[in-house]
Amino acid sequence: MTATRIVVIGGGYAGVLAANRLSQRGDVDITLVNPRPMFVERIRLHQLIVGNHSATDEFASVLAETVRLVVDTAERIDADAHQVHLRSGEPLTYDYLVYSVGSTAPVPATVPGADRFAYPLGEWETARHLTGRLAETPTDAPIVVVGGGLTGIEAAGELAETGRHVTLVTDVVGPSLARGGRRSVTKRLTRLGVTLVDGAAVASVAADHVVLSDGRRLPSAATVWTAGFGVPGLAAESGLRTDRLGRLLTDETLTCIDDPSIVAAGDAASPSGVPLRMSCQLAMPLAACAADTVLARLDGATPRAINPASVGQCISVGRRAGTIQLSRFDDIAVPAHLGGRAAAAIKEAVCAGTVTFLRKEARSPGSYFWPRGGGRRRRIARAAHEAQAAR
Template identity: 45%
Template sequence: MAAHIVVLGAGYAGVVAAKMIAKDPSTRVTLVNAADRFAERVRMHQVAVGQRVRERSIAELLAGAPVEFVVDRVVSIDPDRHEVGLTDGAPIPYDTLVYALGSSADEDAVPGAAQHAYPLAGRDDATRLRAKLDEGGCVTVVGGGLTGIEAASELAESRPELKVRLVTGGALGAALSERGRQHLRRVFARLGVEVQEQARVAEVRADGVQLSDGRHLPADTVVWTTGFRVPDVARTAGFAVDEHGRMVVDRTLRSVSHPDVYAIGDAAAAQRQDGQELRMACATGLPAAAHVARTVTDRLAGRTPRTLRFRYVNQCISLGRRDALVQYVRADDSPRELVLTGRFAALYKEFIVRGALAAQRHPALVKLTPRGSESA
């Protein structure tokens, strides 16, 4: 009898893992996701400013692969009964489980964020923000990570009638090289983005943000791009998780507490071979999906799976539609001085984004993406 593999979550990592596992004729694969549309999260800042970003159905991306697709929300996992509980449907039994439920914005990080701020984690978030932007005025983006930088750049370029401010708890572009930081500052100056560095938000209010030093920054719209949270499903089910609720996995991406369960993507606490934690990104999720697919099929065939060996290559940051920053990094993700900027970098970033989507249809492309690499 074919082994029943259930994959939870149809994000960048989940779709690839399901399709690659399904290539093994000894498996029967079920993919479960709360929505029937694929969320191209790396383009949500484009959706927010009104650019046309085509929606794809997950059924379209599965494109005839032998994967049963179930649209329902996962509410529980019973590891003793080997069952996944759903909101509407009957429980789904599994022989092997791949946990890829992803992450969302942490709107409970400070008081008022859930009530007054606008996250950018999904299309619904971006659509809601787009409607709010039509009111005009000042927009404050909270968070100096890649999402915040991309959002502030896109807003300032596409909606020049808005006053755009970025608030970051550290230095702008702290993870970049000196050349990268210089380019980022030049672009922000050209676009007119105000930057508040070393500024921590203590509260979000209807009329702006209150900083921990007592200052109030007025804003008509607050965009929340800092912090994350993962579903509490793994913790509630009794799996070993870290302080954020991400499933703790070994070097093959298998749960350290439940050997018939694997985790990939944002909801997994995975590490490089040197013990460094892998950051939450497509650059991590896609290679991890390919690796876990091989690991699952190897174990089913009685082969000893290889461990994950992973290195980073670059970070790609869009700065509007006509500029970008490609920061080359060492294997551990620390920055080199080498960067690409300008129009060529923008084209490169667009190539990477399109490649991440193309990999959903053709998972073999994962080995060709230059954002990160995985080998065993």
Template identity: 40%
Template sequence: MSNEHQIVILGAGYSGMMCAIRLAHRTRRRSVRITLVNPSARFTERLRLHQVAAGQELADLQIPDLLHGTGVVFKRGRATSIDPAGRTVTLDETEILHYDRLVYALGSSTDTSIVPGADDHAFTLNGPAEARRFAARLDELTDAQGAVTVCGGGLTGIEAAAEIAEGRPGLAVTLISRDVPGTMMGEKARAYLHRALERIGVQLVVGAGAAKVLPGRIELEDGRVVPSDACLWTAGVKVPTLAADAGIDTDDRGLITVDGTLRSVSHPEVHAIGDTAAIGQAWGQIHGTCQSGMPTGAYTADAIARLLQGKKVKPFRFGYFHQPVSIGRRDGVVQFTHADDTPRRTYLKGRAAVFYKETVSGSPPKMYRMSKHFNVTPQLSKGGRVTRRAVL
């Protein structure tokens, strides 16, 4: 029997990929076998899926290429069950992987079950294939001067609506949101965002969310009806039920409950990172973004390396730094934030924001390549003094 320490990482998104490559570098002189599992061999740049939805093509980043030279074993497959007692993961209901340590990085997806009709009549950005289907639908509507709705006024909805309106000016694009889009920004940044959206032709319908998605229209909670030949759904998220089904402790949203070192409180051999972990800080709970996901991956790689050496691990510390938003390809706004994601006074707009956002969006693959050779810091803030306090 092999004496290798078996580490299985489920999910090759932003956090899982960072964890795999950094962990391989940190454990290169130890007897460790790292297996990275993902349903697709192509790395998904979720930060750019709104571009795919608007009809643009992205670079073809293959996971085996990103892993080349690391020694990480890539398994293409979907985890269908976990047996914590036996420490095994089943892939596609047939292949069984054994682990000594499991990193759970399966991420989240848009939840279309919360509003009637969304599952049947709305498109999502849950992956490149879904985004391309939406783009194909837009191709059908372009000549017909169709009406497009984007439901959800968060950053994803804002970026998608702007990308579509700029790239396809013949379409009528409406962004539907309960809250004012950009409500998390400061007053000046939000005002700039709204002027930019108006300039490229995005109509805002604010104050009520969608109550029902139907062919040809969206019925709102307040009774209004918005024409819709194609609906893109970006409101609400869900996580896989794999952990909860396995008896791993989760919160009421299905997120794995973790201690200060991002280890499962019920199964310490399981580490949870990214969108699927309920991570608390002194200022509150982290919400899932690439900005927080990659640091959890890097931290967990370092934590596992230290545990294998019999060393203590300090608690994870994190603070938000910015909210970068693209407004099409030629405009943008970046709101700088406090650790708890509330806005500071400082923001960028226009070309400076475009350059900043493009740098942020393009940084993960570069970090992965550099992480093969030395430890790269994907974290802009550890939250300052407030995150040095213990989480109650």
């Protein structure tokens, strides 16, 4: 009997977990396409830039032995022909495609100079460029971090703990946190010597300074850009329908609304046009659901709708402190948090645990488990479908 051909595009947390989970069947041929020959621990890139972690692992340590790794870049999906066209080599033909290209962290074209002088911190290559820049920059030179989300907080904390003079520019510090969690983060950043400039936006970036929208000029030997996320344009460029940001539109089983042979997982998925927060925590349950959708179809069963529970947000602020923001299952922050050294230890355990989950799923496919949320996801999806039907 001919094996079912499954191609997984993207070797991040979602792609690796999905590929490993699919390997529980012996009648499938799984190929993982990734542009890099190593697995990148994206949630550790802020550690990479200061030199206390490589932020990479060998694929052999996290990927099931039966999954074939193809180091290449997917340039186009031909849904009609069921093929993925690669930058080099012959196209890959699939019966099912798992779209798990992840997210990016581009600098905005609307901010003059940002594309030339700012260093985004969302992908391994750009983090490496920033690492090189920091190596050339004296420790006492000023550093500006743009963006007060979790990535910006972690980058500012990591840099300040090494003795760097850091200014964090943002409209709001920790917008996804509750008031107490925000205070916890702000207190630790201040203790590390980070200068907080909130309620501000960057108007332009130059080689040695940034200009704020109110005209203030801040010296900056290296400007780190962490404001905002994007997604690769592969789905839209392949003629598949996407949301405003470019995430692949799917139903609640993560099946592409244009083609039932394509499922999406992770940050690049937009179920019912109401995507979940871009995060490793939610990308992995989505990956498990995407794989289970394919497995259900192979078994002739009805796939299960997504409903992953969020349990909180873990933020490191340097190596010696952090904040754990608790949340409801629907990812809304609650007025409860844990701070200090205990939070830093939990965050480190979480980071290590994500790789452990991948390795365990590689050894024992189907073992990964994540709690399901309440009924709010179903209500959101139903409202989205009703709104779409009314148009």
